[in-house]
Amino acid sequence: MNNLELNKIYCESNLDTMSRMPDNFVDIIITSPPYNIGKSRINGGFKSKSYDKYNDDLSKKDYFKQTKVWIDEMTRVTKHHVFYNIQEVTGNKGIIAFIMNEYNDVLKETFIWAKKNPPSCIIPTMCSSGYEYIFCFSKDNPESRKFNYCNFNNRNGDYMKNVIIKPVNSGKENAGHSFAFGDWLPNHFINYFSKENDIVYDPFIGTGTTAKSAHIYKRRWIGSELSKEYTEIANKRLKPYLTQTTLF
Numbered sequence: 001m002n003n004l005e006l007n008k009i010y011c012e013s014n015l016d017t018m019s020r021m022p023d024n025f026v027d028i029i030i031t032s033p034p035y036n037i038g039k040s041r042i043n044g045g046f047k048s049k050s051y052d053k054y055n056d057d058l059s060k061k062d063y064f065k066q067t068k069v070w071i072d073e074m075t076r077v078t079k080h081h082v083f084y085n086i087q088e089v090t091g092n093k094g095i096i097a098f099i100m101n102e103y104n105d106v107l108k109e110t111f112i113w114a115k116k117n118p119p120s121c122i123i124p125t126m127c128s129s130g131y132e133y134i135f136c137f138s139k140d141n142p143e144s145r146k147f148n149y150c151n152f153n154n155r156n157g158d159y160m161k162n163v164i165i166k167p168v169n170s171g172k173e174n175a176g177h178s179f180a181f182g183d184w185l186p187n188h189f190i191n192y193f194s195k196e197n198d199i200v201y202d203p204f205i206g207t208g209t210t211a212k213s214a215h216i217y218k219r220r221w222i223g224s225e226l227s228k229e230y231t232e233i234a235n236k237r238l239k240p241y242l243t244q245t246t247l248f
Contacts, residue, residue, distance in 0.1 A: 002020060002021060002022055002025065003020060004017070004020055004021065004222060006199065006220045006221070006222060007211075007215075007220060007221055007222075007242070008222065008223070009205055009208065009211065009222075009223040009224070009225055009231050009234055009235060010222070010223065010224050010225070011225055011226070011227075011228055011231040012224060012226070013224070013226060014070070014073075014203030014204065014224035015069070015070075015073060016224075017203065017222070017224040018073045018074070018076075018077050018203065018224075021077040022077075023076055023077065024077070024078065024079040024139075025077045025078075025079075025199070026077055026078055026079065026199040026200065026201040026222065027078070027079050027080050027194055027195075027198035027199050027200065027219075028078065028079075028080050028081045028082070028083065028189070028190070028193060028194045028198065028200055028201075029074050029077075029078050029081070029082040029083065029084075029200070029201045029202065029203065030083045030185070030186045030189050030190065030200060030202055030210050031074075031082075031083070031084060031085065031201075031202045031203050031204045031205075031210070032084075032085035032086070032181055032185075032204060033067070033070060033084070033086065033203075033204050034056045034204070035056070035086065035087055035089050035091065035092055036056055036057070036058055036060075036063040036089070036091035036092040037056055037089055037090075037091055038056065038057045038090075038091055056091075057091070058091075060091070060092065060093065060094065063091070063092055063095070064092075064094075064095065064098050067095065067098070067099070068102060070203070071084065071099070071102075071103060071137065074137070074203065075103075075106060075137050075139070077201070078137075078139070078201070079139065080138065080139065080140055080193070080194075081108070081136055081137065081138045081139075081140070081189075081193055082135075082136070082137040082138075083111075083134055083135070083136055083189045083193070084099075084134065084135045084136075084137065085113070085132060085133070085134045085181060085185065086099070086132065086133050086134075086135070087129060087132040087133070088133075089129075090126070096133060099135060103135075103137055106137045106138060106139065107135060107136070107137055108136045108137065108138035108140075109135075109136040109138075109162060110133060110134075110135055110136070110162065111133070111134035111135075111136065111162050111163070111164055112131055112132075112133065112134075112162065112163045112164070113131060113132045113133070113134055113164050113166060113185070114130065114131050114163055114164065114165045114166075115129075115130050115131060115132075115166070115167060115168050116165060116166065116167040116168075117167045117168055118130040118131075118168065119168055134164075134185075134189075136193075150192055150193060151191070151192050151193065151194075151195070160192065164188065166182065166184050166185070167182065168182065181209060182209070183209055183212065183213060185209075186200075186202075186209055186210040186212075186213035186214070187213045187216075187217070190210075190213050190214055190217045190219060191217055194217075194219060196217070196218045196219065197218065197219065197220060198219050198220070199219070199220045199221065199222065200213075200214040200219045200220070200221045200222075201221065201222045201223070201224075202221070202222075202223050202224070203223075203224045204224070204225070205223030205224060205225045205230075205234060206225060206227075206230050206234065207230055207233045207234045207237060208223065208233070208234030208235070208237050208238050210223065211223050211234065211238055212237065212238060212241055215238070215241050215242065216241070
């Protein structure tokens with residue numbers, strides 16, 4: 001079943017990529033799916049393009065069905081944790097409750113990303129959204145102690161917080177993608193929730209942020225991306241990191 005090459009982005013549907021993965025093939029997944037925002041969004045007074053190979057304008061019923069297909073496959077192929085970044089918008093209203101109800105048996109933690117600099121509202125009649133959710137679905141049994149849920153160092157009396165205050169993406173490297181998350185997100189979860197040489201997968205890898213973080217933290221990785229344009233941006237972005245002889 002597995003004929004996948006590591007440290008590579010597959011320009012295809014993530015369902016095609018995951019269909020070639022056996023159960024528990026990757027260690028963790030870090031991703032952010034399309035939010036079903038419609039064909040375009042208003043941001044800063046202009047319309048920016050959305051996804052060029054995916055219809056991000058499904059009915060809510062179809063979007064919920066698609067979300068279940070995605071998460072079911074992600075949890076199947078993942079050995080430990082899935083970190084799933086999602087924002088509730090008009091086109092997916094109710095998705096947070098749907099995920100919590102549907103996956104309460106594997107939903108280990110809910111992180112809130114509080115934005116320092118939330119963007120302008122998607123439509124003029126709404127408030128600007130200042131937060132997003134990052135759900136952690138986990139297969140780990142804490143009692144087995146075979147894998148620590150969190151590698152956080154608590155010797156200084158500090159604790160892992162489930163509210164993370166970070167800005168929205170403003171990096172130039174992934175400027176070709178309107179909705180990419182910043183480097184901090186994969187950096188945070190790869191550092192604290194995986195180990196060196198683990199396999200990290202991002203089924204919506206976009207311009208390659210998760211792959212870059214995995215490489216820097218000495219993890220192996222796989223990505224899936226429908227858009228040929230985003231895949232080309234990601235490969236160009238990753239080339240300097242993959243060709244250097246010394247990791248950061």
